Amino acid sequence: EELINEIKKLKKEKNAVILGHNYMDYSVQLVSDFTGDSYDLALKKTDAKIIVFAGVYFMAEQAAALNPDKKVLSPDPNAGCSLSDSLDPETLKRYKELYPNAPVVLYVNTSIYTKALADYIVTSSTAVKVVKKLNSDVIIFGPDANLANYVERQTGKKIVKVPPNGRCIVHANYTRQLVELARRKYPNAILMAHPESPLEVLQAADFVGSTNQMIQFAKESKYNEFIVATEIGMINALQLKVPNKKFYPLVTTESCACARCPYMAMITLEKIKRSLEEEIYEVRVPLEVAQKAKEAFERTVRLLE
Ligand SMILES: O=CC[C@H](O)N[C@@](O)(CC(=O)O)C(=O)O
Numbered sequence: 104e105e106l107i108n109e110i111k112k113l114k115k116e117k118n119a120v121i122l123g124h125n126y127m128d129y130s131v132q133l134v135s136d137f138t139g140d141s142y143d144l145a146l147k148k149t150d151a152k153i154i155v156f157a158g159v160y161f162m163a164e165q166a167a168a169l170n171p172d173k174k175v176l177s178p179d180p181n182a183g184c185s186l187s188d189s190l191d192p193e194t195l196k197r198y199k200e201l202y203p204n205a206p207v208v209l210y211v212n213t214s215i216y217t218k219a220l221a222d223y224i225v226t227s228s229t230a231v232k233v234v235k236k237l238n239s240d241v242i243i244f245g246p247d248a249n250l251a252n253y254v255e256r257q258t259g260k261k262i263v264k265v266p267p268n269g270r271c272i273v274h275a276n277y278t279r280q281l282v283e284l285a286r287r288k289y290p291n292a293i294l295m296a297h298p299e300s301p302l303e304v305l306q307a308a309d310f311v312g313s314t315n316q317m318i319q320f321a322k323e324s325k326y327n328e329f330i331v332a333t334e335i336g337m338i339n340a341l342q343l344k345v346p347n348k349k350f351y352p353l354v355t356t357e358s359c360a361c362a363r364c365p366y367m368a369m370i371t372l373e374k375i376k377r378s379l380e381e382e383i384y385e386v387r388v389p390l391e392v393a394q395k396a397k398e399a400f401e402r403t404v405r406l407l408e
């Protein structure tokens with residue numbers, strides 16, 4: 104495609120790399136140098152001068168915080184996230200005053216300003232492990248309420264949800280009925296669910312994990328067909344990375360607009376090209392905020408070693 108070639112040319116001229124989240128449009132994943140989940144993309148090491156983050160804003164912020172020596176560009180800074188938008192630093196400060204001895208464990212879907220107040224930063228693949236290792240029976244956890252419920256059941260600890268009802272506008276729509284429908288439609292398929300889904304869906308799932316964990320599981324599984332309970336862009340990532348197997352979205356955009364994250368959909372090839380041409384929109388994180396967030400990331404890595 105013409106646009107893809109122009110973007111590849113611009114990348115070389117500018118010594119830029121494109122990091123793409125697993126939910127990105129198919130064509131965006133094709134033009135990305137690395138694709139993955141929000142956590143490992145943030146930790147990706149590259150010697151490029153410019154990073155164009157094909158994902159939502161909190162992911163670009165994270166990359167900027169962890170790569171202060173690089174110029175990080177967001178193709179559309181309005182690409183937010185219902186989860187990261189649901190928890191601001193002021194709210195978290197109030198909860199820390201209410202529960203002064205409870206460690207603060209935040210899901211990766213948060214703004215860098217909120218992350219700067221966290222003790223630990225987790226992805227859905229590390230949330231349970233981290234909470235289990237902490238020697239406190241009360242944990243402040245957020246912003247996703249479904250992931251918090253899942254962690255509470257897996258660890259038996261008291262989870263103080265911050266905010267009480269943070270949700271992903273995509274995954275929160277999944278129901279048991281949708282699972283039954285899909286299982287009848289695809290009798291040979293097994294169900295993979297993202298922990299941002301409601302508990303009733305996770306209980307019915309054969310596998311629960313982050314998008315990267317789903318890719319790994321599908322690759323290694325003896326099964327060949329999978330029902331995928333996560334944002335529909337993930338089908339692109341699975342088809343690209345596990346081409347010999349079949350994947351069915353739990354919800355299609357025909358049956359519900361909620362199948363596609365409106366924020367992820369904002370990142371288009373056109374915007375990526377413009378982002379490279381004009382070197383916009385630069386994501387800047389104040390040094391002391393970046394430093395605090397980096398400390399929370401590093402504390403988490405040490406805890407898991
Ligand atoms: O909404 C984006 C997905 C959300 O950030 N979760 C991940 O990025 C990381 C995670 O789940 O830990 C994913 O790709 O699964």
Ligand code: SF4
Binds near residue numbers: 186273
């Ligand atoms: S899919 Fe949900 S969690 Fe992911 S960016 Fe969109 S709103 Fe946020």
